[in-house]
Amino acid sequence: MLILGIDPGTATTGYGVIETLKKDYKVLDFGLIETNKDGEKGKRLIHINKELTSLIKKVKPDCIALEKLFFSVNAKTAMAVSQAIGVILYTAARANVTVFEYAPGTIKKVISGDGRSDKKMMQKALRKLLGAKVRSRAHGKTHFDNSADGLAVALCHAYNIEKGVSISG
Amino acid sequence: MLILGIDPGTATTGYGVIETLKKDYKVLDFGLIETNKDGEKGKRLIHINKELTSLIKKVKPDCIALEKLFFSVNAKTAMAVSQAIGVILYTAARANVTVFEYAPGTIKKVISGDGRSDKKMMQKALRKLLGAKVRSRAHGKTHFDNSADGLAVALCHAYNIEKGVSISG
Numbered sequence: 001m002l003i004l005g006i007d008p009g010t011a012t013t014g015y016g017v018i019e020t021l022k023k024d025y026k027v028l029d030f031g032l033i034e035t036n037k038d039g040e041k042g043k044r045l046i047h048i049n050k051e052l053t054s055l056i057k058k059v060k061p062d063c064i065a066l067e068k069l070f071f072s073v074n075a076k077t078a079m080a081v082s083q084a085i086g087v088i089l090y091t092a093a094r095a096n097v098t099v100f101e102y103a104p105g106t107i108k109k110v111i112s113g114d115g116r117s118d119k120k121m122m123q124k125a126l127r128k129l130l131g132a133k134v135r136s137r138a139h140g141k142t143h144f145d146n147s148a149d150g151l152a153v154a155l156c157h158a159y160n161i162e163k164g165v166s167i168s169g
Numbered sequence: 170m171l172i173l174g175i176d177p178g179t180a181t182t183g184y185g186v187i188e189t190l191k192k193d194y195k196v197l198d199f200g201l202i203e204t205n206k207d208g209e210k211g212k213r214l215i216h217i218n219k220e221l222t223s224l225i226k227k228v229k230p231d232c233i234a235l236e237k238l239f240f241s242v243n244a245k246t247a248m249a250v251s252q253a254i255g256v257i258l259y260t261a262a263r264a265n266v267t268v269f270e271y272a273p274g275t276i277k278k279v280i281s282g283d284g285r286s287d288k289k290m291m292q293k294a295l296r297k298l299l300g301a302k303v304r305s306r307a308h309g310k311t312h313f314d315n316s317a318d319g320l321a322v323a324l325c326h327a328y329n330i331e332k333g334v335s336i337s338g
Contacts, residue, residue: 042262045255071244079238082248083255086214090256093211 001161002028004061004097005154006052007146008069008088010044010080011037013052016151017059020158027134029059030147041080045087052088056095063098065157067149070104102156110156126152170330171197173230173266174323175221176315177238177257179213179249180206182221185320186228189327196303198228199316210249214256221257225264232267234326236318239273271325279325295321 007014016030033051035044066088069081092099109115112125126148127135134151138144176183185199202220204213235257238250261268278284281294295317296304303320307313 040262042258042268045259046262049259069248071248075240079240079247079251079254082251083258085248086252086255087259089211089252090214090218090259093209093215099211 001063001158002059002061003063003065003154003157004055004059005065005067005150005152005157006088007067007149007153008081008085010084011035012146013048013084013088014146014148014150015055016147016154017061018151018154018158020162025155025158027130027151030134030138030151032143032146041083045083048084048087049091052091053095056092056097061097063100063157064092065153066092066099066101067107067153068101068103100157100160102153102160107152107156110159111152122152123148129155170232170327171228171230172232172234172323172326173224173228174234174236174319174321174326175257176236176318176322177250177254179253180204181315182217182253182257183315183317183319184224185316185323186230187320187323187327189331194324194327196299196320199303199307199320201312201315210252214252217253217256218260221260222264225261225266230266232269232326233261234322235268235270236276236322237270237272269326269329271322271329276321276325279328280321291321292317298324 001020003018003020005016005018011034013033015033017028019026019028033048035047066085069078069085071078089099105115108117108122111129112121114121117125123145130148130151135144138147170189172187172189174185174187180203182202184202186197188195188197202217204216238247238254240247258268274284277286277291280298281290283290286294292314299317299320304313307316
């Protein structure tokens with residue numbers, strides 16, 4: 001099964017593609033959908049739609065695992081990210097791909113064993129999980145960190161649908 | 170100038186179309202985009218996109234006036250409405266129509282003279298403003314009330330771009 005994991009954002013949407021094998025998984029691809037920070041809202045949303053549509057066509061995922069928004073203190077950011085999520089849900093539905101949503105706490109628990117892990121602990125767990133091979137394919141730390149969040153939610157879904165899949169690295 | 174006013178929602182999006190004349194305005198159309206409450210999120214967003222695209226094609230507005238979300242206590246609703254707003258912004262940008270966003274308080278101030286008006290006061294002011302002719306075209310109270318919110322933001326934009334437009338009824 002091919003899972004496309006997405007960590008949504010207006011400026012940077014991280015994604016990762018994994019293939020679940022019998023009791024294992026393989027990282028096939030990862031990357032970022034980036035939008036122009038100075039661009040108009042509508043145009044940035046069009047860009048997310050276009051890039052995601054191309055990605056779905058290329059990857060042909062069986063499903064999408066999407067990180068839910070943690071309702072943070074910053075209401076303005078939360079609204080902007082929710083708008084991006086709206087376009088992602090729309091784009092996935094247009095492409096007939098089912099979306100499974102996971103709360104950040106659930107993803108953290110599956111990846112690091114602790115639902116309240118901070119960013120550093122999560123990155124550490126993910127680096128361990130994804131191995132040097134994946135890390136070396138990333139173009140620098142920012143690229144890896146953001147894509148890793150996409151891979152994390154894909155791994156979380158893999159674990160959820162098939163408890164047999166070991167994601168302990 | 171033709172203004173399409175939109176009051177966004179996941180279940181019910183109200184809209185109203187006005188034409189600004191020299192120092193007056195005319196209500197051309199109003200109505201609702203409704204989605205199936207039991208439907209999947211993605212499909213509901215596709216429905217909003219389709220209906221709004223048709224509406225823009227039919228009306229050919231010069232611009233869209235959109236009511237901003239008032240960040241309420243109910244985070245779940247706020248996220249769902251923001252997702253719908255994301256698809257509305259995307260749809261408008263795809264149709265090359267500029268969107269102007271107005272906060273609820275601004276709309277209230279323009280329509281009723283008080284930025285903190287409650288729903289009842291707003292409805293009263295709008296009923297007075299839009300006249301019996303418009304009210305009689307609505308299919309019942311719910312239809313009128315929701316469409317009226319769309320008309321309200323359109324009127325707010327008309328007032329904002331052309332202070333000469335009298336919206337005192």
